[in-house]
Amino acid sequence: MNTLEILFYALSAFAVVSAVMVLVSKNPIHSVLCLILVFFAISGHYILLNAQFLAIVNIIVYAGAIMVLFLFVIMLMNIKLDSEPQKKMIIKFIGVLSGGSLLTLLVALVKQTSQLQGKQVLMKEGTIGLIHPLGKALFTDYVLPFEISSVLFLSAMVGAVIIGKK
Amino acid sequence: MTILALDWGFIIEKLIMIAIVVFASLGIALYTTFGERKVAAILQDRPGPSRAGPFGLLQPLADGLKLIMKEEIIPNAASKWLFILGPGLAMTASLMTCAVIPWGSAIDVFGRHVELQIADVNIGILYVFAVVSMGVYGIMIGGWASNNKFSLMSALRAASQAISYELAMGLALIALLMTTGSLSLKTIVEQQVQGHWWNIVYQPLGFLIFFITAMAECNRTPFDLPEAENELNFGYHQEYSSMKLGFYLFAEYINMIMSSAIMASMYFGGYDLPFFNEASVAPNIAAMIGVGTLLIKIVLFIFLFMWIRWTIPRFRYDQLMGLGWKTLIPLALFNMLVTGAVILAKL
Numbered sequence: 001m002n003t004l005e006i007l008f009y010a011l012s013a014f015a016v017v018s019a020v021m022v023l024v025s026k027n028p029i030h031s032v033l034c035l036i037l038v039f040f041a042i043s044g045h046y047i048l049l050n051a052q053f054l055a056i057v058n059i060i061v062y063a064g065a066i067m068v069l070f071l072f073v074i075m076l077m078n079i080k081l082d083s084e085p086q087k088k089m090i091i092k093f094i095g096v097l098s099g100g101s102l103l104t105l106l107v108a109l110v111k112q113t114s115q116l117q118g119k120q121v122l123m124k125e126g127t128i129g130l131i132h133p134l135g136k137a138l139f140t141d142y143v144l145p146f147e148i149s150s151v152l153f154l155s156a157m158v159g160a161v162i163i164g165k166k
Numbered sequence: 167m168t169i170l171a172l173d174w175g176f177i178i179e180k181l182i183m184i185a186i187v188v189f190a191s192l193g194i195a196l197y198t199t200f201g202e203r204k205v206a207a208i209l210q211d212r213p214g215p216s217r218a219g220p221f222g223l224l225q226p227l228a229d230g231l232k233l234i235m236k237e238e239i240i241p242n243a244a245s246k247w248l249f250i251l252g253p254g255l256a257m258t259a260s261l262m263t264c265a266v267i268p269w270g271s272a273i274d275v276f277g278r279h280v281e282l283q284i285a286d287v288n289i290g291i292l293y294v295f296a297v298v299s300m301g302v303y304g305i306m307i308g309g310w311a312s313n314n315k316f317s318l319m320s321a322l323r324a325a326s327q328a329i330s331y332e333l334a335m336g337l338a339l340i341a342l343l344m345t346t347g348s349l350s351l352k353t354i355v356e357q358q359v360q361g362h363w364w365n366i367v368y369q370p371l372g373f374l375i376f377f378i379t380a381m382a383e384c385n386r387t388p389f390d391l392p393e394a395e396n397e398l399n400f401g402y403h404q405e406y407s408s409m410k411l412g413f414y415l416f417a418e419y420i421n422m423i424m425s426s427a428i429m430a431s432m433y434f435g436g437y438d439l440p441f442f443n444e445a446s447v448a449p450n451i452a453a454m455i456g457v458g459t460l461l462i463k464i465v466l467f468i469f470l471f472m473w474i475r476w477t478i479p480r481f482r483y484d485q486l487m488g489l490g491w492k493t494l495i496p497l498a499l500f501n502m503l504v505t506g507a508v509i510l511a512k513l
Contacts, residue, residue: 006201009205027245029245029248029310033248033307036303052288053289056292056293056295056296059296059300060292060295060296062297063296063299063300063352063427064299064300065299065329065332068299068302068303068306068325068329069329070311071306072306072322072325072326073327074340075310075318075321075322076322088198092506107381113484122239131287131289131349148504
């Protein structure tokens with residue numbers, strides 16, 4: 001096992017354990033903090049794929065901004081465990097079953113995709129995750145989708161301001 | 167020496183450098199608290215700490231000892247783990263910035279070529295930005311875990327302040343990055359060493375915006391709304407005692423040092439000593455002069471922070487938000503547009 005594989009398995013184990021902790025923690029604040037750990041582990045994976053820009057943007061946007069807002073809302077709501085309505089056992093069981101089957105379906109679909117057949121992951125090489133190639137690709141090959149999505153964001157911002165003013 | 171296909175000499179070199187940088191930052195932070203009290207004393211026309219040692223120079227050690235010896239209290243209703251995690255996170259986040267700051271050019275030690283920078287990553291500035299956005303977690307978690315309404319209010323204030331001012335900071339940075347064309351701090355400093363002018367000449371407005379937002383991110387007066395003692399008692403660290411309180415106070419000073427280092431590197435040439443030809447002395451000596459130059463620049467910035475703190479009173483909360491959203495962000499956007507137009511015209 002070389003260093004890369006050790007790092008990969010360590011990060012993956014860290015990500016999976018944190019993700020499970022998000023689900024099993026009783027306290028929503030603990031869940032949010034574990035979710036932040038998951039984002040860090042995923043950023044580690046990006047770095048292994050030589051996508052440093054994506055790694056750091058993942059931390060800035062998800063762990064740094066969106067999760068702060070999550071934490072903000074949860075702290076203000078101040079959820080108490082005993083005051084929350086608890087679901088019945090049978091409903092929980094059905095939820096786990098349907099969620100599990102959806103997961104199985106998705107994994108099976110991804111495994112069958114023709115674009116992924118016989119492909120190998122590029123570790124430590126490839127440049128598309130670095131800032132210069134990524135910027136070039138966004139502003140030449142994908143300039144229309146890029147601009148359309150930025151207009152979409154702008155309209156979302158304007159909408160938020162208008163709703164906030166009411 | 168290759169076990170696991172790693173270059174262990176390289177790892178040891180980096181570990182030594184991390185240790186030096188971290189302990190130096192802690193030492194400087196210790197004496198920054200002393201400097202703060204002396205500057206405050208001079209501005210208010212009083213002697214300041216003068217009893218412990220010559221000129222009161224041992225005062226920070228006495229303060230540290232006092233903080234360590236105090237009784238450690240964890241409130242009964244507090245969430246214990248998060249209560250301990252809060253100050254630790256604040257301290258870690260403020261120290262993590264030092265990884266990408268170029269402290270000098272390279273030196274040669276025992277035949278090894280050692281770059282005076284822990285990691286020259288090609289996304290240097292974005293890394294700093296990510297660490298800054300992590301810094302708010304220490305305050306939020308500590309404030310919430312204290313289980314005190316004042317602390318919670320203060321934590322929420324800190325979070326909204328940090329998010330609002332990060333936007334203007336990012337926009338000011340984008341204008342600078344458009345002129346430099348690189349995200350690596352090392353490259354940005356080297357460009358200023360080689361070129362005629364420091365970046366401050368090209369980006370005066372950007373620097374002003376960056377300086378104001380950096381002050382807000384460090385929670386320094388006039389932006390110390392999170393700990394406004396006459397509204398919130400003491401803010402997010404009200405329930406903290408002993409060294410946990412010390413960590414929060416210390417993290418603020420380390421943040422100040424790191425943001426001074428970043429500003430010096432990005433806008434004021436980093437380790438570049440003006441009107442001095444580095445090639446005229448031995449490389450090692452030139453590198454050491456560079457480190458000294460950067461340290462002097464950092465000290466000047468810290469003094470500026472303190473001067474402002476003891477001159478300007480605190481903003482009201484709505485004034486703080488108004489300044490951030492209605493003045494700094496439009497100004498930063500304007501700066502970005504002008505920079506872009508000038509670059510286009512030059513093409």
